[in-house]
Amino acid sequence: MVQLSSNFLLVSFFMFLAATIFFTVSITGKKFENRQGQLKNKAGLLGYISSVVAVVAAITYFILRWIAAGHAPVSNMFEYTTFLGIAMALAFVIIYPIYKNNYIGLITMPIVMLIIVYASMFPTEVQPLIPALQSIWLEIHVITVALGQGILAIGFVGGLLYLLRVIDFKKVTKKVIGVEFILFTIFCVVGYILFSISFGAMNYEATFDYINERGNEANMVYNKPPLVGPNEGVLTSDTGFNPLVSTPAIIVSNDLNTVIWSILGGLLLYGLLLLLFRKPIGGAIQPLLKNVNPRSVDELSYRAIAIGFPVFTLGGLIFAMIWAQIAWTRFWGWDPKEVWALITFLFYAAYLHLRLSKGWHGERSAWLCVIGFALIMFNLIFVNLVIAGLHSYAL
Amino acid sequence: MEKVKCECGHVNPYGTYLCESCGKPLIEEDDSLVNMRYEGVARRSQTYKKTIVDKIWNFFSSVKVGIWIIVILLLASALGTIFPQEMYIPPGENPTIFYEQEYGTLGKLYYQLGFHNLYSSWWYMLLIAALGVSLVICSLDRVVPLHRALKTQRVTRHTKFLEKQRFFATSEEAIENAEEVMQKAEKALREKKYKIYNENGNLLAEKGRFSRWGPYVNHIGIIIFLIGAMLRFFPEMYIDEYIWVRDGQETVIKGTDGEYFLRNDQFIIELYDEEDERFREALERTGSPVVQTYQTSATLLRRVDNGAVGLGTELEEVKQHDIRVNDPLTFDGFSLYQVDYKLNELSEFTFTLEAVQDEVEEDLSEIEFTVNLYEPEMVYEFDNGFRIEIMQYFPNYRMNDGVPETINRIPDNPRIIFEVFTPEMDPETDTGEISLIGVQVNEPLNEQINGENQYRIRMIGVDMNNVTALTVRRDRTLPILAVGGAIFMIGLIQGSYWYHRRLWIQNRNGVLWVAGHANKNWHGLEKDFDYVASKSQIPVPVDQLDKDMSDETESRND
Numbered sequence: 001m002v003q004l005s006s007n008f009l010l011v012s013f014f015m016f017l018a019a020t021i022f023f024t025v026s027i028t029g030k031k032f033e034n035r036q037g038q039l040k041n042k043a044g045l046l047g048y049i050s051s052v053v054a055v056v057a058a059i060t061y062f063i064l065r066w067i068a069a070g071h072a073p074v075s076n077m078f079e080y081t082t083f084l085g086i087a088m089a090l091a092f093v094i095i096y097p098i099y100k101n102n103y104i105g106l107i108t109m110p111i112v113m114l115i116i117v118y119a120s121m122f123p124t125e126v127q128p129l130i131p132a133l134q135s136i137w138l139e140i141h142v143i144t145v146a147l148g149q150g151i152l153a154i155g156f157v158g159g160l161l162y163l164l165r166v167i168d169f170k171k172v173t174k175k176v177i178g179v180e181f182i183l184f185t186i187f188c189v190v191g192y193i194l195f196s197i198s199f200g201a202m203n204y205e206a207t208f209d210y211i212n213e214r215g216n217e218a219n220m221v222y223n224k225p226p227l228v229g230p231n232e233g234v235l236t237s238d239t240g241f242n243p244l245v246s247t248p249a250i251i252v253s254n255d256l257n258t259v260i261w262s263i264l265g266g267l268l269l270y271g272l273l274l275l276l277f278r279k280p281i282g283g284a285i286q287p288l289l290k291n292v293n294p295r296s297v298d299e300l301s302y303r304a305i306a307i308g309f310p311v312f313t314l315g316g317l318i319f320a321m322i323w324a325q326i327a328w329t330r331f332w333g334w335d336p337k338e339v340w341a342l343i344t345f346l347f348y349a350a351y352l353h354l355r356l357s358k359g360w361h362g363e364r365s366a367w368l369c370v371i372g373f374a375l376i377m378f379n380l381i382f383v384n385l386v387i388a389g390l391h392s393y394a395l
Numbered sequence: 396m397e398k399v400k401c402e403c404g405h406v407n408p409y410g411t412y413l414c415e416s417c418g419k420p421l422i423e424e425d426d427s428l429v430n431m432r433y434e435g436v437a438r439r440s441q442t443y444k445k446t447i448v449d450k451i452w453n454f455f456s457s458v459k460v461g462i463w464i465i466v467i468l469l470l471a472s473a474l475g476t477i478f479p480q481e482m483y484i485p486p487g488e489n490p491t492i493f494y495e496q497e498y499g500t501l502g503k504l505y506y507q508l509g510f511h512n513l514y515s516s517w518w519y520m521l522l523i524a525a526l527g528v529s530l531v532i533c534s535l536d537r538v539v540p541l542h543r544a545l546k547t548q549r550v551t552r553h554t555k556f557l558e559k560q561r562f563f564a565t566s567e568e569a570i571e572n573a574e575e576v577m578q579k580a581e582k583a584l585r586e587k588k589y590k591i592y593n594e595n596g597n598l599l600a601e602k603g604r605f606s607r608w609g610p611y612v613n614h615i616g617i618i619i620f621l622i623g624a625m626l627r628f629f630p631e632m633y634i635d636e637y638i639w640v641r642d643g644q645e646t647v648i649k650g651t652d653g654e655y656f657l658r659n660d661q662f663i664i665e666l667y668d669e670e671d672e673r674f675r676e677a678l679e680r681t682g683s684p685v686v687q688t689y690q691t692s693a694t695l696l697r698r699v700d701n702g703a704v705g706l707g708t709e710l711e712e713v714k715q716h717d718i719r720v721n722d723p724l725t726f727d728g729f730s731l732y733q734v735d736y737k738l739n740e741l742s743e744f745t746f747t748l749e750a751v752q753d754e755v756e757e758d759l760s761e762i763e764f765t766v767n768l769y770e771p772e773m774v775y776e777f778d779n780g781f782r783i784e785i786m787q788y789f790p791n792y793r794m795n796d797g798v799p800e801t802i803n804r805i806p807d808n809p810r811i812i813f814e815v816f817t818p819e820m821d822p823e824t825d826t827g828e829i830s831l832i833g834v835q836v837n838e839p840l841n842e843q844i845n846g847e848n849q850y851r852i853r854m855i856g857v858d859m860n861n862v863t864a865l866t867v868r869r870d871r872t873l874p875i876l877a878v879g880g881a882i883f884m885i886g887l888i889q890g891s892y893w894y895h896r897r898l899w900i901q902n903r904n905g906v907l908w909v910a911g912h913a914n915k916n917w918h919g920l921e922k923d924f925d926y927v928a929s930k931s932q933i934p935v936p937v938d939q940l941d942k943d944m945s946d947e948t949e950s951r952n953d
Contacts (some may be wrong), residue, residue, distance in 0.1 A: 002673075069673060099918070125676040127687045128667045131720035250499075295941065299918055300923040306915065310887045319879050327721045329732040329866045329878070334514045335483070336476040350462050356915075357432070357458035383476070 002126055005064035008057045009082070009116070009391040011380055015054030016089065016113045022047030022241050023105040027288055044102040048093075051109060058086040069126045071134075074142040077384065081119035082381070083143070085112045087150025089356055091304065095154055099300050099376030103292050107157045121196050132244055137323035144315025145341075149376050152348070158301025159369030165292045166363060169283030175363075179282040182370060184270050191265015192258070199224050206240025213249040222254045224261050227240040229253060231351050255385075302355060309348050340379040348371055403553070408540075410437030416549045418556030428939060429559040431912055434548075436540035456536040461529040468522050475513035478505050525619045530614045538611045550594035552899055555907065560899075561922065562911035564727075564934035569905030576907065579931035580900055587897070587923055597901040607914065609890020616883025619833060623875030634729075636867040639805075641740070641860050645696065645710070650867050651729065656696040656710055662863040663690050689733050691718045691863040695726055699941055718865065728869050735864030741768055741806045745856030746832075748781065748815065751849055763855070768806035780818025783852070784827075787812040792833065809833055812840065815850050896920050900933060909936050 001345065026043035062083065063285065065073040092108045129138075160182060167175045193243040206222040210230035220230050229243030230253040249252040275353035313395075320329035320341060332338060351368045354360040359366070399407045405416035412422055413435030420429055429435065440456035454460060460633035478498055481490050490511055494502035509516055557563060570576065575594070581591055581598060589600035614708035627633040640659035648655040665688040669678050678685060696710040716724040723730040749764040764775040764783065768790065775783045789801040799810070810833040816822050828842040828848045834857075839848040894916040901908040913920040921938070928935045 037912070045754075122679070123680065125680065126673055127677040128671075128674040128687065131686060131689050134719075135721040153676070216892050295938075299916075303916065303918075306891045310891050313887060314884060318884060321876075321880070325870075325873070326723065329723075329730070329734065329868050330870075331873075333482075334475065334480055336479075339472050339476050343469050343472050346465050346472070350465045350469070353458055353465070358462070 001064055001068035005061045005068060006124075008061035008064060012054045012057035012061060012086075012126060013059060013113060013116055015050050016109050016116070019047045019050035019054060019105060020109040020113065022050055023102050023109060041201060044100070047102065047109075048096055050302050051089060051096075051105065052093055055086065055089050058089065065126070071129050072139040072143065073126075074146065075129055075133055075138065076122065078119050078122040078124045080142065080146065080299065081122070081380065082116055083146045084149055084153075085115035085119065087146040088112050088115065088153045089115065089140060089150075090147070091151040091154045091308070092123040092157075093155060095151075095300070095304060098303075099296065101292075101296070101300060103289060103297070104154070104157055107161055108154065111153070111157065111186075113180075114186070114193070117193050118189060121193065128332050129377055135323060135327060137319065137326065141315055141319040141323050144311060144319055147312075148308050148312025148315050148368065151304055151311060152376060153308075153373055155301045155304035155308060155369045156373030158297050158304060159366035159373075161289065161292060162294055162297045162301065162366040163370070164282050164285050166294050167286075167290045169280045169286055172280070175275075176280055176282065178367070180270075180280050183281050184266055187269040187320070188262045188266030191267075191269060192262035195224060195261045196258075204239060205237060207237040209236055210234070215249075220254055224258055226254075226257055227260050228257050246368075248351065254321055266346065294346065294362065298365060302361075302365065303370065305351065305372070309352065312348070313345055317345055336383050337379070340375070340383050344375050344379060345374070348374055405547070405550075408437040408442070411435065412437075413551070413556065415544045415547045417551065417553045418548070419553035420555055420559065422856065427559075428561055431560075433537050433541050434544035436544045438536050438540055440536050452536070453533055455525075455532040458533060461526075461533055464522060464529055466524050468526060471513065471519055471522060474510060478502060478511070480513065481511040491661065499688065523621065527618060530617055534611050534614045541607065548599075550592045550599040550899075551597045551901065552910075554903075557899055557901065557908050557910040560910035560912055561917070561939050562909075562910045562936040563939060564936040565726050566907040570907065571905070573905045573907060575899060576933055577902055580927050580933050582728045583927045583930035584898065584923075586766040587926065589896075592711040598899070600898040601896070602898075603893045606890055606893035607895050609886050609888070609893070611885025611886070612889055613883045616879050616881070616886055619877070619882060620657045620879030623872045623879055626875065627870065627872045632871045634867065635867040637734075637864065638867060639737075639862050640691070640693075641742070641862045643860075644683055648729070648731070648867055650869060651727075654698055655699070655713075655726070655729070657865070658694040659829065659863050660692040660694055660695060660715075662692075662861045664688065664736070664738070665690070667851050668924045672745065689720055689736060691733055691865065693718050693724060693731070693865075695724065729869065730868050730943050732868065733863065737862040737864070739859040740862050741809060741834075742860040743767055743856075744809070744811075744832075744854055745858070745860035746852050747855050748783070749853055751851050759850075763866045765856075765858075766811065768809050769804075771811070771856070782816040782822055782826075782827075784814045784816070784822065785811055786814050786829065791862075810836065811890075813852050815852065817850075888937055894919060896923065898923070898927070907933055909933050909935055 001297040010302055022043045025042050026047055029041060029043055062073060065079075074083050089112045092105065092112075097103065109306065160179075163175075163179050163182075167179055169172075169176055169179075201221065204223055204225070206226055208220045208222070208226070208230050210218060210233040214233070219236065220233070224370065226233075226240055226243040227237075229246045231249035233243070233245060233246060233253070237243055243257075247256060273281050273284070320338065324338070325331040347368075351360075351365070351372065354368070355365055397409055397411060399421055401407060401414035401417060401419055401421060403414060403419065406412055407415050407421065408684065409679050410446065413420055413429060415434070416436075418429075438456070440453045452531040463600050478494065478501075484490060484493050490506060494506040494511060496502075498505065501775065505511060513519055521743055554675050558565075566573075577596065577598060581593075581600075584591060584598075584600040587602075589602045592599040592601070631949075634650040638646055638649055638657070640646045640657055642659055642662055645656050645658040646656050647653055664686060666684045667674055667687045669675065669680075669684070675684075685750075689744065692715070694715050695713040697713045699709045710920075713726065714724075718724045718731055718733045720733050725731075743765050744764065748759050750759065758779060759781075761779060762777050762781055764777075766772070766785070771785055771788055773785045777783075779905075787799075789799060789810045790804050790806040790808075791802040792799060792808050793802055810831055812829060812831050814827040816825065818828040820827060827872045828850055830852060831838045831840055832852055834854075837851070837853075839851075895914040896911070896916075896919070898911045899909070900917045900918075907922075911924060917938070924936055927933055
């Protein structure tokens with residue numbers, strides 16, 4: 001059953017790929033005359049159908065895995081991140097019919113694919129639930145949060161599209177650097193995935209003896225070639241080489257090593273594209289977007305946030321508090337994850353006030369949407385993996 | 396403060412931008428669109444600027460100030476997650492050393508600035524209080540005049556009001572069947588569930604006005620929530636206690652004034668079955684067993700008041716419940732949560748007495764006794780005349796400056812000083828053989844007095860017990876928080892998922908004037924206009940902002 005569910009996820013992935021291709025064609029491809037003599041391009045519709053099929057397949061994965069495991073597949077990094085990707089696609093599928101904007105599909109679909117592949121870099125087997133997670137509130141709380149974040153992510157897509165459309169890429173300004181940085185970050189994720197898959201396929205493993213932060217001897221496994229080594233590390237495996245530098249004991253050096261590989265990957269991809277286009281990547285994309293109506297994209301992104309914000313608040317704060325009261329005896333305990341959920345809430349609250357009362361439309365609103373999504377990702381990745389807390393069982 | 400009389404005859408409060416009745420702009424601005432925020436009403440904060448109360452009111456009524464409070468709160472909250480808060484550092488660590496030791500100079504600074512208890516610091520509390528004040532004043536400052544303006548709005552609007560709306564069109568010249576068109580438009584709008592108001596052949600279609608109150612409703616919810624959270628600082632509202640209960644034992648539940656007792660029938664820990672197909676792979680990868688259940692089978696008991704004071708307590712069973720993580724035992728506003736446990740706590744020692752040398756004539760085989768480590772009996776007498784007394788008992792022994800003492804009453808490291816009296820001795824006057832006994836410890840103490848001991852107490856058995864730890868919690872603020880949270884959510888949904896839309900269609904001597912306003916979701920308003928136009932041939936309004944797509948107009952309008 002687990003295998004079957006994974007197959008559905010795979011099908012879903014390829015349908016997202018198909019949707020990406022169709023949306024690309026819908027924008028770059030020629031328009032054809034239909035019988036009524038209207039210029040039409042069916043690719044957008046095909047893209048939407050593909051994305052709907054992909055979401056249906058993904059939901060089938062979700063249900064099958066739920067049945068197989070006995071709990072909703074939202075209990076660890078792989079499962080949650082995958083579901084976040086699915087939620088984002090679902091939000092797109094719901095919003096698309098309102099605005100019929102193929103450009104949103106063009107950006108959403110690759111990001112959904114990236115999120116799902118990123119998720120599969122974490123251990124994917126079905127894990128038993130520890131007692132703290134054995135509650136119906138696991139399903140209620142986590143699914144609602146993911147849906148909320150998925151809808152908010154569409155706001156980010158709208159914001160990014162807006163920026164790519166309106167910013168003047170001819171001169172290198174702070175804004176251009178900002179947009180390029182967003183794209184570079186996405187390339188880093190791609191780099192991380194590519195390196196993880198290639199070294200994973202090689203079963204690469206280098207091990208070190210080192211002195212940990214408590215002054216004890218320990219060993220550490222690297223899954224990527226060690227560019228930075230652990231504190232007083234000594235290579236004990238045949239594979240690998242002596243790293244260029246050693247880190248202080250307080251830094252988890254194999255994680256840092258992975259981060260460095262990701263950045264290198266991002267730089268490589270970015271550099272190649274820069275060589276190819278000989279202008280900022282955003283500037284290379286911009287001509288494709290000349291038919292985007294900025295006001296419509298701006299409204300779409302605001303709409304997504306206005307819809308997603310209550311859902312996120314309900315799941316991430318209200319349901320979270322109810323469950324915390326049942327499982328941890330108190331509804332609020334200033335655990336890092338709780339605090340970052342509150343920060344996300346406050347951020348979007350500030351966004352809504354700025355937009356409604358201070359008239360932050362257009363570009364400023366778009367930047368805020370991007371920052372909001374960065375906060376969501378920060379809370380997912382950094383707070384889970386780096387700032388340990390009560391939620392850190394979630395790996 | 397002078398009131399402003401509009402040409403339509405309506406008397407507006409001082410500071411009004413748009414006449415509350417006909418909408419004519421009372422303060423002439425450039426030719427940009429009218430500012431529809433809060434319907435152009437006069438707000439207290441903009442009109443009174445005299446006294447200190449006015450100044451405070453004006454300060455907190457500013458949304459800008461509110462947003463700054465939110466942003467500062469956000470940054471402060473983030474600051475508190477850089478290093479763990481004091482409550483999350485490993486138990487037993489001393490914070491004065493921990494932060495520096497673990498995180499170096501930054502950690503030391505973090506501690507010195509008090510960021511290890513950031514969320515209960517006075518300035519964080521002050522920020523939350525400021526947020527509360529800002530919420531109340533911002534809301535009051537806007538909701539009252541907004542309500543009045545929406546209530547007194549007239550159907551017939553001033554032409555200036557109409558032409559400065561974002562969605563606006565006229566038929567330019569008089570059309571013949573204007574009235575018919577108006578009727579068809581009205582019908583189409585009714586189909587779209589608009590409320591229709593007619594006046595002098597003019598028309599106002601409105602829907603979703605109640606969504607305008609959403610923000611104020613959710614702000615009320617937040618205020619109630621904050622009040623609830625504040626109430627927990629009053630002692631009666633909030634009880635947070637901790638009890639340890641040993642297997643098979645009863646203990647009073649703290650915080651219930653001795654009314655309730657809890658018996659721990661059994662505490663168990665279950666591990667996941669490593670053979671379970673579903674989880675085998677995961678369990679193999681981690682290599683360590685995973686706990687499936689922590690459970691205390693508990694019986695709740697209540698003291699029966701039989702009128703006789705001091706005659707011991709009589710308890711009646713109230714209910715039984717298996718307390719697990721995520722499944723507390725709840726009664727009378729209290730909840731008992733499974734939070735900790737201790738396996739294999741020492742509970743009983745069993746001893747015999749034996750002779751150090753073999754030439755003792757007494758039969759010692761009968762001597763076997765058990766000491767309960769929680770409440771030991773102090774004297775053990777045997778048929779053959781032997782008598783063993785406990786001189787001193789240290790449940791959790793340690794030496795403090797050469798003086799033995801006990802840390803607490805929990806038998807983690809029990810030591811007993813025994814005195815052995817042979818049948819010939821008189822316990823009143825004689826001194827028996829004294830020895831100190833514990834786990835792996837057996838020292839004669841009075842060698843110096845009597846020479847070598849003749850008898851030796853030997854431990855032959857140890858009994859252990861499991862102990863469960865439960866948190867006792869009563870939080871009377873929860874209903875208030877729930878009400879606040881619910882109102883907040885209702886307000887949020889009300890304001891987010893419904894939109895206030897208005898369409899004005901006026902017949903001015905056969906010339907049709909059409910304008911529209913939405914507080915959000917202009918896309919939806921546009922679709923409604925398209926629908927009405929498809930049914931009635933009204934002029935289709937254009938988005939006046941689309942005439943000039945640059946960002947400057949956008950921000951000017953807002």
